[in-house]
Amino acid sequence: MNITATGTGIVLFAHGSRDPAWRLPLQAIAEQVQIQHGSPCRLAFLEFMQPDLPAALAELAAAGCQSLRVMPLFWAAGKHVTRDLTAMVDSFAAKHRELQLSVAKPLGDDAAVQAVIAHWAVRA
Numbered sequence: 001m002n003i004t005a006t007g008t009g010i011v012l013f014a015h016g017s018r019d020p021a022w023r024l025p026l027q028a029i030a031e032q033v034q035i036q037h038g039s040p041c042r043l044a045f046l047e048f049m050q051p052d053l054p055a056a057l058a059e060l061a062a063a064g065c066q067s068l069r070v071m072p073l074f075w076a077a078g079k080h081v082t083r084d085l086t087a088m089v090d091s092f093a094a095k096h097r098e099l100q101l102s103v104a105k106p107l108g109d110d111a112a113v114q115a116v117i118a119h120w121a122v123r124a
Contacts, residue, residue, distance in 0.1 A: 007039040008067040009060030013053055013085060015074070016045030023049060026073065040065065046080055053088045057101075067100040075108035 012030050017023070026043055034041040040063060044056035051059070053070070060068055070089060072081050085103065093101050107113055 007065065008037075008069055009039055009063070009065035010034075010037060010041040011044050011053065011056045011060065011068065011070045012041065013044045013056075013070050013072050013074075014046070015080065016048035018048050044070075046084060053085070054092050057092050057096075061096060061099055066098075068102070070101070070103045072104065072106045074106040077106050077109070081106050 010033055012026060012033065014026055023043070030041045030043050040060055042051070042056040042060060044051055044053040046053070057068055057070075070085070072085055074081050089101055089103055093099070
């Protein structure tokens with residue numbers, strides 16, 4: 001996809017799955033983020049699906065984003081966040097010192113997300 005961007009690009013980083021349908025809810029979220037944020041939003045995956053995180057970051061950088069924010073769609077800061085994600089971001093940052101990169105806390109650490117999940121559980 002050809003994009004031209006300014007501002008902060010957002011990458012939603014998830015585990016990935018062998019089942020292509022697993023991606024559909026995440027794609028819907030990415031589309032909503034892009035609409036609400038106004039700058040590009042891309043999905044990236046740790047394994048099984050494409051693009052991987054370095055490819056998604058490179059696409060946004062090539063499109064002109066000077067700032068990139070990685071949003072880990074993981075419930076908690078396990079090894080995929082603390083080790084795998086950190087290593088990929090550090091490696092990309094070392095090769096692209098002109099960019100500002102930030103990594104948010106995992107999805108499950110956000111109080112608003114916790115409240116929505118609690119509401120969902122009670123409602124069910």
